[in-house]
């Protein structure tokens with residue numbers, strides 16, 4: 482779909498799996514952090530905010546080509562970090578051209594959320610920006626420090642609660658195996674703790690595979706990070722789900738990303754027992770010492 486759009490993108494362009502039907506509009510290029518050790522998505526790009534006239538021009542071209550999108554996703558890696566003037570002008574243009582738009586989404590870092598005021602975030606949600614995707618990755622400070630995520634678990638928690646208070650739906654992503662074998666236990670405990678405290682409306686797991694050329698891959702090659710076996714990955718997922726409580730609101734849970742070994746989905750806490758039971762089965766049916774196959778496309 483990307484290549485049929487009437488506008489040009491500075492590639493590569495990424496979006497969350499659930500935004501596969503959305504019109505993608507680049508508001509920023511690259512990622513303002515661009516330091517996470519496992520991530521190679523925007524290493525080829527120099528971070529910058531796109532001029533508002535270019536963004537408006539892209540939107541106008543889509544409108545003139547007859548598009549009538551239900552959803553729009555603002556790219557790239559953390560477009561919520563763009564200045565308020567850019568975001569407000571973009572959202573107003575979207576409202577003008579596509580008055581029936583159902584929602585606009587964006588990737589956000591905890592930093593992006595914390596540096597905006599509540600009034601600013603509320604203004605953005607009132608203009609239609611109503612879902613933010615946050616890469617939590619882990620709720621453990623040691624792991625967050627090791628992967629150079631740029632924010633502590635407390636900042637992740639504060640940012641999550643803040644953006645929910647301001648009218649956004651929050652979609653949180655955690656990475657199975659990101660702490661390696663050494664930090665698996667604390668990764669489980671910290672992630673369960675933050676999930677219980679924040680109850681994002683959507684929660685998903687990705688599985689960590691080290692990407693050649695990244696610092697994370699180098700650490701793995703040096704033996705500083707030991708990747709988890711299939712059984713250990715299932716155990717992490719099982720323990721995180723089992724140890725979390727979902728009391729603030731229902732959480733739509735997905736572990737169906739291409740990186741995950743088996744798809745799993747449900748609504749928590751309603752399906753929590755069933756999911757934990759299913760994971761127990763997977764754990765007991767999986768032999769020791771077997772590693773998950775690397776997905777072809779991530």
Ligand code: SF4
Nearest residue numbers: 512515516517520558
């Ligand atoms: S914040 Fe996201 S996009 Fe940016 S480097 Fe980290 S993982 Fe990659």
